[in-house]
Amino acid sequence: MWGKVEVNEGNIFRFPKGLPGFEDETEFAIISSEDTPFSYLQSVKEPGLSFLIVSPFIFAPDYSFELNDLDKEELDIDDQVTVYSIVTIHSEINKSTMNLLAPVVLNPANRVGKQIVLHQSSYETRHLIWTEDETKSVKGGV
Incomplete structure (x- = not known):
């Protein structure tokens, strides 16, 4: 998808258990998308595997x-985390969603990450990103 891209070592995160459905993929790079709030979570091993992500x-x-104690322990979290949601782009941009039920949590101190499923939560896997009013302003700016 990208061709060959050089990535700063500090932008590579280990996912010891992979991501749900991609358990063998244990290293991902965060690649920023310039001039947008979005980034990509790109597999280091598999060039065709990347996810669009955004800070929810x-x-x-x-x-x-x-975070429960087990997740804190697995990520070796003291106090600082970075949280992303995986984005699904819809052909009608105003119907694009982000997954709030299973955030990607990163520990920037040791560069370890995990996608965590929030059990007993009212959040959705398909939370609309934009309201109708926000979509109109985005379309006008394109």
Whole structure:
């Protein structure tokens, strides 16, 4: 998809258990998309495997969840984490969604990551990114 891309070592994260459905993929690079809030989670091993991601707080400022002790231990988290949601782009851009039920949580200190499924949560796997009003302003700017 990208051709050959050089990635800063600090942007490569280990996912010891892979991602759900991609358990053999254990290293991903974060590749920023310039001039947008979006980035890519790109497999280091498999060039054709990448996910569009975004900080959920940009589009859902009140988004919050608690990590359980096991997840904190697996990620070796003291206090700092980075959270992303995987994005699904729809052919009609205003129907694009982000997965708030299974955030990708990264520990930037040791570059370890995990996609965590939030059990007993009211969040959805297909949370609309834009409201109708926001979509109109995006279309006008394109």
